[in-house]
Amino acid sequence: MSSFKAVLIDKTSGRYVAEYVQMDEAALMPGDVDVDVLYSAINYKDGLAVTGKGPVVRRFPMVPGVDLVARVARSTHDGFAPGEIVVATGCGIGEAHYGGFAQKARLSGDWLVKLPDSLSPARAMTVGTAGLTAMFCVLALERRGLTPEDGPAVVSGASGGVGSFAVALLAKSGWRVAAITGHAAEGDYLKSIGASEILARDDFAKPGKALQLQRFAAGIDAVGGATLANLLSQTQFDGAIAACGNVGGMDLPGSVAPFILRGVALLGVESVRPRIALRRQAWTRIASDLDAGMIDAMCEIIPFDHALERARSIVTGKIRGRVVVEMP
Template sequence: MFKGILIDKDEAGYRAAVRDIDESQLPDGDVTVRVQYSTLNYKDGLAITGKGPVVRKFPMVPGIDLVGTVESSSHPDWQAGDAVVLNGWGVGEGHWGGLAQKARLKGDWLVPLPAAFTPQQAMAIGTAGYTAMLCVLALERHGVTPDQGEIVVTGAAGGVGSVAVALLAKLGYTVAAVTGRAAEADYLKQLGAASIVDRAELAAPGRPLAKERWAGAVDVVGSHVLANVCAATKYGGVVAACGLAGGMDLPASVAPFILRGVTLAGVDSVMCPRPRRLEAWQRLARDLDPGLLAAMTREIALADAIPTAARLLEGQVRGRVVVDVNR
């Protein structure tokens, strides 16, 4: 038996609770992992609270991230004792995830824990940090360099935003951090932000084209914020879009794309191919200051993940939440 958060939906309603789970209930997979840490991401918040149609079958163990040690394996790449990390692949949605003390997974979904990080640090990064790195890689692939001007990061006090600010600043970019929480200004400047932008400037409907302001962007919000970011991006600039915290809609026009040559680069972390995942983790090991992880991370126990999920969706959680599944 092991402990985990189990989500059920039946005549009694939708509910999530910490339960004792028999190992025989684990889903199919060729690698069994003894989990050390998981995380809480926006998608986990939706899954645990039921406020979004994230979970595709029941019962379900949520948790799109995990780090741990291989307990047993029939996969050729992994053997008992290997330290591994998992992000995405539909885990916590259609396949039992990381918010439990054990997980059974497909070996093809795993990547080795980088030597530069402890297990706790790997989850302080988690899907949020790995997604932020994918966004930075997208900007680089499209030729955005530090000398071209400011990079704006929306939702900057959240998980993806916090890591994106830290990464971009370390790489020499001038970062404008967007937040609706004025109290987080000092925190964001500690991570490397050069300026703070009030989210209210971008949250309302705007013009098809605005004054050219940014050379590039990392957007986790979507909706009017993304539309306004695109409208204010400089000629030839690039916007990496990876989130929908403000909505799935995009009330924009084609003007930035056909009049300024702006590129809207979609970034997906869930089904991202393995070579790009490995590149992202290698770059995180090189370009993310581990000393900043402590400033953006809070650790909680497994049972605390349920109430914290609700606060995360309400925008009350700063940075990253690491879950110690063994306490």
Template sequence: MFKGILITRGETGYLAQLQNIDDAMLAEGDVMVRVDWSTLNYKDSLAITGKSPVVRRFPMVPGIDFAGTVIESTHSAWKQGDCVILNGWGVGETHWGGLAEVARIKGEWLLPLPRTFTARQAMSIGTAGYTAMLCVLALEKHGIKPEDGEILVTGASGGVGSVAILLLAKLGYQVTASTGRVSEADYLSRLGASSIIPRNELSTQGKSLGKERWAGVIDTVGSHTLANACATTKYRGAVAACGLAGGMDFPSTVAPFILRGVTLYGIDSVMAPLSVRQEAWSRLERDLDIAKLDSIAWEIGLSEAISAASELLEGKVRGRVVVDVRR
């Protein structure tokens, strides 16, 4: 038996509960991991609260990422005692995830815990930080350099936004943070944002083309925010879109793309191939200021994750939520 959050759907409705789970219920896989740390992400919160149809199979243990130690393996790449991390691959949606003391998964989904990070630090980064790194890589590969101008980060006080600011600032970029919580201005400035703008400057219907301002954009919001970001990106600039907290719609026109040559990159962290994941985590080891990780991470126990999920969806949580599954 092990403790975990189990989501069920039946005659009594949709329910997420912390409970004891029999090992026999574990999902199929060739590696069993003792989970040491997990996280609470936006997608996990949707799964726990049932606010969106994230969970595709029932019952389900949520948690799209985790860090832990291999306790059993029949996969050639892993042996007992190996320290590993997992991000994405449908875990917490179609395959049992990391918000439990034990996980059984496919060995090809795992990466070794980067040597630079402890398991807790790796989860302070988590899927959100790994996604932020993928966005930064997209802007770099597009050819955007610090001297090209401002980089806009939307949803800046969230997990992806917080890590994106840390990365961009260390790499020498001038970062403008867009947030719905202007009370977090000091926090965003400490991360490295040089200026802060309120969310409402971007979150309502705008023009097809606006004044050119951004050399590049990392957008976690979608909807009008993404449309306005594209409309105000400089000629031949780039926008990396990785989130939909503001909605899945994209109320824009083709004007930014055919009149200014703006490129819109879709960033997928869930099914990214191994080589992409390895590059992202390698760059996180090199470019992330570990000393500042504690300032973006809020630690909770597994028993607190269900109540914290609602707070996260209500925008009351900043940065990353790290879950100690042992308490």
């Protein structure tokens, strides 16, 4: 088909508009791999993109959707052939290059990873950027040399997408996991995916002492701000926190005390750059470490014509786990 369904964001006469449209293949952006999109997913970035509440979109018009899993239709890239199932996350997709909220996409093969055989396309999108980022965090802690024998781990923003996968992945690796959430009702859900203890978000939301009681050997922080500062202050000697989010703020209201008096490490984790070797490693680990039932417990699949509504709702904190968009 030469025309296809998509969500398009544009600025028209000073108005920010996100709407469902019909597009033509001729409008696709440059790339050496054409794909038929099977599923996309709703991330916080997508919510910011469609509402205009954050500077996510870097060019207009733009098809949002920072995640997609697709079947290769045409390829001039040596690494991919028609019929193969590939996954793409980050790399500017949905921000500077047309993304996954469309039936078709044209992408650089340097952004793509072949989907491991043990992951279905829908489950791969359930994982998406959220699960990939969580896996990057786990790998960062492992590169630091930390193991479950060192003590418990902590995850902030635990009921969100990244947090949910962080809890599950750490628990699968043998960690005792304390999950921080602002939603007390999510306690049973978090325990079902591996949390051993539920902690209240409010206990970490305000700046505390520079050095606090040592509670955690490792952590994954998806919040930032005062929460991250408190986690660093509660990390034991030679421990580390992998930081990957900033919904609680870009500032870090703490001190150097945890770093210079306890040897605590702050490990920055980002998931946008291609770094294909790391992505392949992460997807391989995800495929082996997460069972299908655990992935399914985090997933809600919605039709494409509900994508805008649900993307808008994610910025108000009304989405638990992962919402996957099935393309028509």
